[in-house]
Amino acid sequence: MKFIIRIILIAALTYLSGMFLPWWGIAIAAALISFLLPGHGFNVFVSGFLGVGLLWMAFAWKTDIETGSILSEKIVQLFPVDEVTYLILATGVIGGLVGAFSGLTGSTFRQIFMKKKQKSYYS
Amino acid sequence: MKTFRFVLSLVITITLLYFLNTKRDQIPPLGKFMDPFAGFWQNGEKEGLNIGDELSLEGLDQPVTIQFDDIMVPHIFAQTDKDLFYAQGYITAYHRLWQMEFQLLATEGRISEVIGAQAVDFDKAQRRKGMAHAARLSEEQLKKDTEVHTLVKAYSDGINAFIDQIGYEDLPIEYKLLDYSPEPWTVYKTCLLLKQMSNDLSRGEMDLENTNLRGALGQETFDLLFPDRHPGIDPVISSGTPFDFDPLPAIAPDTAYPNLRIHKTLTNPNPDNGSNNFVVAGSKTNSGNPILANEPDLGLNLPSIWYVAHLNSPSYNVFGATLPGAPFVIIGFNDSISWGFTNAKRDVVDWYQVQFRDEKRDEYKYDDKWLKADQSIETIKVRDGDDVMDTIIFTHYGPVSYDRNFMGDGEQINFAMRWTAHDASDEQRTFYLLNKAKNYDEYVEAFDYYVGPPQNAAFASANGDIALWINGKFPIKWQEQGKFLLDGANSQHEWSGFIPHRQALHELNPERGFVSSANQHPADSTYPYYSYDYSYEYYRNRRINDRLKVMHNIRPEDMMTLQNDNYDYKASEALPMMLDSLDTASFTNRERVVYDLLRDWDYFAEPDRQAPAYFETWWSLLYESVWDEFDAFDFAHYRPSTYNTYYMLRNHPEHAYMDDRSTPVVETAGTLYQRTFKQTLDSLDNWKSEMGMNPQWSNYKNTTIQHLLRLKPFTVDNVKIGGYRNIVNAASERHGPSWRMVVEMTPNGPNAWGVYPGSQTGNPGHPMYGHMIENWAEGEYYPLLFMSAPATNNERILNTLTLQPN
Numbered sequence: 047m048k049f050i051i052r053i054i055l056i057a058a059l060t061y062l063s064g065m066f067l068p069w070w071g072i073a074i075a076a077a078l079i080s081f082l083l084p085g086h087g088f089n090v091f092v093s094g095f096l097g098v099g100l101l102w103m104a105f106a107w108k109t110d111i112e113t114g115s116i117l118s119e120k121i122v123q124l125f126p127v128d129e130v131t132y133l134i135l136a137t138g139v140i141g142g143l144v145g146a147f148s149g150l151t152g153s154t155f156r157q158i159f160m161k162k163k164q165k166s167y168y169s
Numbered sequence: 170m171k172t173f174r175f176v177l178s179l180v181i182t183i184t185l186l187y188f189l190n191t192k193r194d195q196i197p198p199l200g201k202f203m204d205p206f207a208g209f210w211q212n213g214e215k216e217g218l219n220i221g222d223e224l225s226l227e228g229l230d231q232p233v234t235i236q237f238d239d240i241m242v243p244h245i246f247a248q249t250d251k252d253l254f255y256a257q258g259y260i261t262a263y264h265r266l267w268q269m270e271f272q273l274l275a276t277e278g279r280i281s282e283v284i285g286a287q288a289v290d291f292d293k294a295q296r297r298k299g300m301a302h303a304a305r306l307s308e309e310q311l312k313k314d315t316e317v318h319t320l321v322k323a324y325s326d327g328i329n330a331f332i333d334q335i336g337y338e339d340l341p342i343e344y345k346l347l348d349y350s351p352e353p354w355t356v357y358k359t360c361l362l363l364k365q366m367s368n369d370l371s372r373g374e375m376d377l378e379n380t381n382l383r384g385a386l387g388q389e390t391f392d393l394l395f396p397d398r399h400p401g402i403d404p405v406i407s408s409g410t411p412f413d414f415d416p417l418p419a420i421a422p423d424t425a426y427p428n429l430r431i432h433k434t435l436t437n438p439n440p441d442n443g444s445n446n447f448v449v450a451g452s453k454t455n456s457g458n459p460i461l462a463n464e465p466d467l468g469l470n471l472p473s474i475w476y477v478a479h480l481n482s483p484s485y486n487v488f489g490a491t492l493p494g495a496p497f498v499i500i501g502f503n504d505s506i507s508w509g510f511t512n513a514k515r516d517v518v519d520w521y522q523v524q525f526r527d528e529k530r531d532e533y534k535y536d537d538k539w540l541k542a543d544q545s546i547e548t549i550k551v552r553d554g555d556d557v558m559d560t561i562i563f564t565h566y567g568p569v570s571y572d573r574n575f576m577g578d579g580e581q582i583n584f585a586m587r588w589t590a591h592d593a594s595d596e597q598r599t600f601y602l603l604n605k606a607k608n609y610d611e612y613v614e615a616f617d618y619y620v621g622p623p624q625n626a627a628f629a630s631a632n633g634d635i636a637l638w639i640n641g642k643f644p645i646k647w648q649e650q651g652k653f654l655l656d657g658a659n660s661q662h663e664w665s666g667f668i669p670h671r672q673a674l675h676e677l678n679p680e681r682g683f684v685s686s687a688n689q690h691p692a693d694s695t696y697p698y699y700s701y702d703y704s705y706e707y708y709r710n711r712r713i714n715d716r717l718k719v720m721h722n723i724r725p726e727d728m729m730t731l732q733n734d735n736y737d738y739k740a741s742e743a744l745p746m747m748l749d750s751l752d753t754a755s756f757t758n759r760e761r762v763v764y765d766l767l768r769d770w771d772y773f774a775e776p777d778r779q780a781p782a783y784f785e786t787w788w789s790l791l792y793e794s795v796w797d798e799f800d801a802f803d804f805a806h807y808r809p810s811t812y813n814t815y816y817m818l819r820n821h822p823e824h825a826y827m828d829d830r831s832t833p834v835v836e837t838a839g840t841l842y843q844r845t846f847k848q849t850l851d852s853l854d855n856w857k858s859e860m861g862m863n864p865q866w867s868n869y870k871n872t873t874i875q876h877l878l879r880l881k882p883f884t885v886d887n888v889k890i891g892g893y894r895n896i897v898n899a900a901s902e903r904h905g906p907s908w909r910m911v912v913e914m915t916p917n918g919p920n921a922w923g924v925y926p927g928s929q930t931g932n933p934g935h936p937m938y939g940h941m942i943e944n945w946a947e948g949e950y951y952p953l954l955f956m957s958a959p960a961t962n963n964e965r966i967l968n969t970l971t972l973q974p975n
Contacts, residue, residue, distance in 0.1 A: 064206030068337065070186050077182075087174070106205035113213030117342070117934030120882035121209055124346075137203045137210070140189060144200060147182040154175035 049089055055079045056097025056145060064105070072098045076145040077152030084156040094149025099142025106137040192348040202345055207338035209345055212934040218968040220263060226330050228255060228323075229974035234959050235260060237968040240951050241929035241937060244479040244966075246959050251323045253482040254496045256972055258327025258354075261476055261493050265931045266331065267341035268472040269494040270351050271877060273358050276300060276365040278549065283347050285552040292549050293559050294435055297575055299568040299591050300368060302545070304361035306593035311360065317601045321356050324496035328354040342934060343878060354494075359597075362494040367590035369438050369467070370622035371641075374518045375703040377431045377584070380654040381804045384428050394809045394826075397701055398690055399816060403711050405513075405625055405639060405686040406674045408693040414672050416697035421647035422661035427522045427654050433576045434805045440704045441894050441904040442467055444511035445732070446627040447685035447713055448635045450678065455722040459629040460913045462728040463500055463509020464906040466899040469874045471883060471939060472931030475500075475908045477923065480604070481957065487604040488921065488955055490908045497600035500908060502919045504957075505607045506630045507912040511686045513623040513639045514702040517589040519650075519664070521566045521657030525583060530562055530572075534658040540565065566657060567591045585657055587664070589642045594620035609634045609677065616640040617670050625686035631914045637684035638675040639691050643668045646699045668698055683717045685710070687897075707812035708738040708895040725922065728911045733898045733948035735891040740784050741772040743815050747787065750842040763850055776867035776891040776946075783864070785893065786852050790845040791818075794829055795838075801830075811895065866891060872900050874926050874942060876933070883933040888926070890946035898948075911950065922950035 056079045063071030076094040084090065110118050110130060118130045127133065189200025202208045218237050231248040233256045238244065243260045247253035261269070274280055278295030280288035311318050332351050344350060383391045446463040454460055467474055475490040480498065489501015500509050525542075526532040532539040543563040548556050562569040566585040571577045577584075595618050602615035612628050616638060623641025628634070644651075644664035655662040674691050676684050687710035691700055716731055748767060756764060763783055770780035795818070796808045809817070817824060822838035829836045829844075836844075853864055862868060867889045876883035892898030892905070899905055905926065912921040926945045928937050944951070960966045 064204070069201050069204035069207060070190065073182060073186055102203075102205050106203075106210050109205055109210045109213060113215060113934070114936070115213075116936055117209065117213035120933055123882040124880065137205060140199055140203050144182070144185060144189065147178055147185055150178040151175065151182045154171065154178050158171050158175055 048083060048085060049093055052079060052083045052085070052090070052093040053097045053100075055083070056094060056149065057101040060098050060101045060141075060145070061105075070144075072102075072141060073144050073148035076149040077155075080149040080152035081156045084153040084160070087150060087153070090149050090153040091146045095142040095146035097149070098145025099138040102141030103134055103138030106134045110134060197346050198348050201337075201348070207336070209342055209934075211338040212342040212345070212932060214930075214932060214935040216936050218970070220970060222969060223971045223973060225973045225975045226259065227975045228326050228330060229972055231974065233972040235970045235972065236959055236966045237970070238954050238965045239967055240477075240941065242477050242479060242954070243929075244481065244954065244956065244959070246481045248482065250320055250482050250484055253480055253485060254320045255323040255327040255330070257478060257480060257491070257496055258324035259331050259972070260327075261478070261491065262328040262331035262354075264929055265472055265476055265493040266328070266351060267343040268877060268931050269328075269362075270354075271343070272365065273362060273494065276361055276368070278547075281549050281551045281557070283349050283552060286554045289549060289551060289557050293547075293557075293575060296547050296549075296559065297561055297568055297570040298368060298372070298435070299561075299563070299570075299586060299588070300361060300364040302563070302568070303591045303593075304357060304364050307360040307363070307595065308357045310593040310595050311356065311597060314595055314598055317595070317598050318356065320601065321359055321496055321597055325354045325356050325359060341932060346878070346880075359495050362492065363596050364590055366492070367588075367622040370442060370512045371517050371590060372588065373437045373440065373514070373702070373704065374516050375437075375807055376516075376518070376520045376651060376654055377434050378805050378807050379652055379703070380426070380428070381430055381802075382806055383653065384430065385802065385804070394813065394817075395703070396813065398694065398705075399707070399812065402690050402693070402705075402707070403714050404690045404692045405637065405710075406676055406692045406696075407679060407681060410676060410679075410692070412692075412696055416672070417645050417666055417668070419645045419647040419650070419665055419699065421650070422659070424656065424659055424661060427656050429522070429581060429654065430804045431571075431582065431654075432578055432804055435570065435576070439468065439904060441899070441901055442512060443688040443706060443709070443899065445685075445687045445709055445713060445897060445899070446509040446511050446625065446637075447683060447717060447728075447731070448627045448629045448637070449717065449720075449723050449728070450635045450682045451633050453682040453717075453721055453723050454913075455724045456913065456915070458631075458913050458915045459633060459635050460723060460725055460728050460911065461502075461507045461509055461627060461629040461635075462732055462909075462911045463511070463627060464732055464909040465500065465510060465512075466905055467907040469872070469900075469903055469905050469907065469926055471874055471876045471885070471927055471933075473907065473925055473927030475925055476929065477908075477925070477953075479955070485605055486957055488919075488953060489910070490923075490925075495597075497597070497604050499600065500910060501604075502912045502914070502921055502955075503605065504631065504918050504955075506612055506628065507914055507919060507921075508603065508612065508629075509627050509910060510624040511627075512688055513625045513641060513686075513691060514688050514705060515623055515641075515643060515691065516651055516701045516703075517621065517623065517641070517643065519587045519644075519655055520584045521564075521587060521655050521662065522581075523564055523566075523569055523583040523585050523657045533564055536658070536660050542569075564657065584654065589621050589644065592620060592642065594618075594642075596620060608632065609636060612636070613638065627684055627686065629912070629914045631916055631919070634678060635684055636675065636677045637686060639673055640670075643673075643698070643700075646701075648699050649701070650699065652701050681718070685713050685717060687713055703807070704810065706895070707810075709897050709899065712736055712738050712897050725911050725913050725920065729909075729922065729948065729950055731897065732906070732909050732911070733892075735774045735896055735898050737772045737774045737781065737784070737893065737896055739788070739811060739815070739895050740770070740774075740781075743788065743818070744770075744772070744784055746819060747791070747842050747846075750839050751846055752843060759850060760846070774866055774891045774893055774896055776865065776889050778866050778891075779864050781866040781891075781893070782869035783849060783853060785870070787845055787849040790848050790852070791841060794841050794845055795826060797830055798826060870902055872905060872946075873903055874939065875903065885939050885942055888942060888946050900946075906945070909945070909950065919955055921953040921955060923953050924950045
């Protein structure tokens with residue numbers, strides 16, 4: 047459940063950052079949510095990947111449909127792939143990778159903090 | 170352990186962010202570029218205008234209405250001139266920002282900043298032409314002309330209003346691919362843009378090549394192979410026009426020219442940069458109104474060199490082609506007059522050999538004195554590399570472009586460039602006046618301020634006048650002055666002055682009922698001033714004039730037909746001579762088929778014919794084998810013109826140059842025809858098997874409208890168009906009609922048509938990108954919507970945008 051909520055929140059904050067911040071805002075979004083909702087390394091990694099990746103992919107896909115692939119069909123010729131679908135997937139993967147690692151960073155940072163807190167609580 | 174995990178993932182994240190935010194070689198910064206919120210995805214556009222219907226802008230005095238028609242021409246209606254040109258700048262930037270800035274960076278010699286070390290030599294060459302210095306002088310001059318300066322400044326403010334308003338997501342796609350941002354526009358940049366037009370149109374010369382060739386060939390052979398003119402030329406100003414003025418004198422000194430061998434020279438502008446214009450008087454037209462036609466033939470690029478606009482204010486109502494980066498209309502019409510340009514070729518660049526006093530190069534010899542030289546230290550910033558420094562010495566002639574640091578391979582090679590475009594000039598005033606000129610006198614007066622690039626300015630007015638003036642600043646030269654390298658230490662080699670504008674070549678309402686120009690010789694040999702160019706046109710001019718002489722009851726459609734005329738004059742003269750010399754008795758079947766194809770050809774280079782492909786290939790193989798001797802020259806040179814090649818083949822078929830030096834036998838023209846005919850067949854057979862199609866002319870020549878970054882997906886190739894260089898429809902591989910315009914001047918206002926190979930939008934992500942290319946290729950035109958107030962109910966107006974003062 048926490049996994050799903052984390053994905054949704056990362057996606058939501060990624061969307062907001064897309065409105066107001068340069069592209070690297072997604073790293074802040076994923077790190078912040080993972081800091082607030084830390085978890086097991088793999089879980090956080092995957093939720094960062096999916097939260098940002100799926101949103102980027104969906105948004106690229108939506109933009110592409112709205113503009114009838116007018117530009118993506120040209121851009122794709124500049125890349126070593128030959129279908130717009132791959133360009134949309136690549137967008138998702140790039141966003142996803144940033145989301146995954148920055149999510150992990152946020153979560154591991156929180157864990158340092160938590161451990162210190164626990165120690166101080168028991169001692 | 171936990172700290173280590175955090176540090177590790179932090180390092181990976183930062184590395185990844187850095188990597189995805191940085192451009193590497195040809196790869197854009199992928200994170201930034203692919204971001205669906207701001208990256209390239211945002212450059213895909215929907216049909217029509219995607220800017221809203223109302224914008225609030227700083228710097229406007231009154232609201233401005235801009236209506237866009239179905240080909241996205243902006244019809245700008247402003248209440249003051251300042252607002253008008255502000256809006257012109259704003260809307261031009263909206264459609265063409267990247268192009269106008271990139272062209273400027275190229276002119277300034279700053280391309281290395283954007284694409285890296287590979288452009289350093291290009292940038293050095295650009296800076297060594299002295300255009301930046303000239304633009305600064307022109308800006309100073311413009312500042313004194315306050316009325317015009319205010320408008321140029323308003324245009325610049327309009328561009329900046331657009332730049333200030335946009336974020337990364339709105340940047341043109343090219344900025345995102347190359348990963349850089351626009352800089353503010355300035356009046357200086359507009360001045361520099363006009364110098365760039367001179368660079369494209371008036372910098373062509375062969376002075377150093379001529380010096381080499383005369384030294385190597387001897388005067389007699391040089392004159393035979395590179396004559397200044399041929400008998401029977403058809404000049405711009407019709408033969409027989411009296412020149413009833415007292416020419417200012419130019420006396421040739423009795424001194425020798427420097428004689429040197431030069432190995433490398435600056436690249437000339439493309440000699441295919443040419444144009445056609447022609448105007449017929451009411452006496453020759455169906456309606457009784459004069460009709461003007463013009464098309465500048467320039468490099469075919471996307472975004473297009475021209476941006477069409479309609480400018481309206483209480484003092485202006487003018488329509489036509491504008492240059493992105495400069496205010497006013499350059500080629501166009503208002504309700505009283507219309508005008509169009511072709512390049513008036515004439516050597517306005519001369520080279521002077523400079524003798525420095527010593528290694529320090531701060532003084533140079535001038536008669537018996539030493540004059541002080543200035544230095545300009547240029548810093549070329551290089552992307553992902555160290556700055557490159559270059560020192561340019563300036564003499565009173567101009568920059569010492571060739572020296573020990575650039576293209577000079579000896580201490581003797583110090584050549585200073587004297588170019589009319591180096592002088593301060595105020596061309597903006599010409600367009601400021603011309604755009605609102607009401608009649609012939611005002612048109613003539615507008616060019617009093619015009620320096621260059623020199624243009625054949627055709628004119629028609631609603632009251633029935635037709636005219637053509639050859640405008641520009643032309644030095645008075647003695648016979649052959651500046652055709653060869655000159656001696657910078659000898660004051661007698663200097664230009665002694667300039668031809669006064671009122672002595673410029675012109676024609677007003679000539680008896681033949683038309684005026685025309687196509688980059689040919691300006692006048693016949695009775696013109697008292699010396700004029701020279703290495704590449705005058707011999708074909709398009711004759712075709713146009715031949716046609717106009719016999720045409721009557723001309724309608725605008727007939728002018729369009731003539732603009733799109735594909736008659737190959739060169740083939741009509743050369744091909745019968747070539748075919749006659751073949752030994753038809755010994756033909757193989759394959760040879761017979763091609764021979765018949767060429768014999769039956771009517772010389773029209775239509776896109777679906779095969780004969781032009783055979784003829785052009787044959788001609789170029791023949792040309793190569795006639796002038797093969799030139800391949801052995803290890804110095805800078807060029808080869809005789811197409812027309813002179815034909816002339817030599819016809820009149821000197823046994824000349825020593827006809828011999829192919831790679832064979833033991835002595836060839837004459839006859840042997841060359843036979844051999845190159847066979848080679849043509851082989852060459853075309855190869856082409857056919859390689860391409861898997863027949864050599865239909867348009868496929869074979871492959872006219873390509875290329876994106877300025879040469880990106881294939883943003884380029885339109887294999888355009889189905891006929892014509893070629895030396896043909897009126899001058900669409901060659903990469904050059905051609907860049908704006909075709911036909912205007913009938915009626916007493917009730919102009920009727921006008923136009924088309925160009927591109928689109929108003931420069932965005933490859935807009936559905937209309939390049940949309941006019943097909944109609945352009947087919948010779949179809951768009952009616953140009955000329956109105957004096959915003960339309961309230963016109964089905965061609967698709968969007969209305971209001972700019973509100975903030």
